[in-house]
Amino acid sequence: MDTHVLKMAASVSGLLKPWTSRVVLVRWSRYNPYYLEPEVRKEAYNRPETELSPEDQEERQLKTLRPIKAATSGVTSSVFDDPVISKFINMMMRQGKKVLAREIMLQTLENIKKKQVERYHKATGGQKEEIECNPYEIFHQALENCKPVVGLASIQKGGKSYQVPIPLTDNRRRFLAMKWMITECKENKHRRTLMYEKLSQELLAAFQKEGNVIKKKHELHKMAEANRAYAHYRWW
């Protein structure tokens, strides 16, 4: 960080040339790369030695020797803490208003539960088992249904740029599903509907594999299928 500051100062002092930023490493962390990620869940520490595979044992030994980063403030070992839900809350948050984002999420889950329980009580005996009442289950399943399988990348070849279908990593798929869900609920709603209301509607629709987000996913898949001929342009 000090070298970056020094570089900045040195370049600003050259007054005759127009100042352009140098490309220095952008992502850096206050932690030494030697530090390992913390493991917060309690179950990981209760497993006896016999259950572990050799890689797990090696990892366990490595953890005793290396320093560990501090756990972030959004994470606890409580059973109510879900990493996917935390990620979704962080993505919904704007201007650092975590309190508001968390409120919206809780209201969404409550709303989902209410609607499902209503439906449960109205349904007849045979259909009762099919209705899922756990809002966490619905959230996870809806997100799974929204995740695209392939994505498109813009690749330039011979002066023209083509949309080439590429495989996506797990993290990227999860990110796209969440991003689509949030943008959809922010933009395509009536002025008077609240965010949690619209979000619960979209989540329930996605759970049933209907709704605008699922449509968007299918459109992406169709585009990828249409551009299948250019798949060999991918070199990685």
Add this chain to the structure above:
Amino acid sequence: MASSCVRVVGSILGKCANCSAIISPVTLQLFRQVCMSSALHRKNLAAAGPEQFTAEFVKKQIDEFEVGKRHLANMMGEDPENFSQEDIDRSIAYLFPSGLFEKKARPLMKHPDEIFPKQRAVQWGADGRPFHFLFYTGKQSYYFLMHELYGKLLNVEKHQDRLRAKGLFSSDANSMSLGMSRWFTKEELEVSLVETISTHDLMERLLSMPYCSLEQQFILQYRRQLEAQSMHQIVQPLQQDEKGVAYSSAEGLRKTSRSSVVLRDCGSGRVTVNGQDCHHYFSVLQDREQLMFPLQFMGVLGRFDLKCTVSGGGRSSQAGALRLAISRALLSFLSEKEGEAMRQAGLLTPDPRVRERKKPGQEGARRKYTWKKR
């Protein structure tokens, strides 16, 4: 720069005993050194490479250091025989207080072996013939290491072939357990060989053989022992108050918040922060979750009474500081294994993340001004 500092300090302390009130020789020395350094600057220093120090020079420095150390001990009123490096550092910090941020720019007095890089003695005898048989390779220690390593590899292979001939070969004979050590880094190997090297993986080949434990001692020479991180934890002592209730206290920090917590083993789950109830002070659920995190992780939620004080920072950083303080105080009630589990959950590391400063020429820490083509 550091070497000239040491020379100055050493020479001052060396001269001190001889001349109590004579200033001029010392200043003359200083002037001479200053004049010499400006004369040197006229030569092209870059072409000469890193500065070379002769063995006699280093020896003289060591003598001066020892003498200076004794004078320093006398000055501080301590025993010259048992004056350790820590005492030297302490005394120098006391006598020459410096507010400079760069630690390497501050006055220091260390043994010359640590300051002057290790040089190689003359490699050839009076007749001009080099001592080492690999001298003409240019990197004699490095190639000698390779040569030795290959010799040991062949040795192990021969041993294995002998066992195979006798029919006693078993491929899962104990390979060495290298768990608690790591290889020297390239820098450390360079320091030990006093040569520059490029990467190599002949060692891995030696390790891949099942009978490599024959050469255990040789291999361990090039590995550095690691110590378990859990040994670095400081456990607060457990104290008892008048009613016989055990309690312990600890401090925590996060960003600009500083907190201190007293954990009492009474059996109620009351939490007081700055005199107020914790629900009153922390209205947000996330902060209360952070307070409860260490207790919930160890499963001792209702057992302890918390009396916390916190100041500075915002809502979230105060909660983080309290969490660290609670975890540290909890260590004195727990066994070592549970303490290790807490450390691996990230509860005992103070969070080093602070607000990044704004840079000149940019609007914020990362955000640049709008780029205009013209």
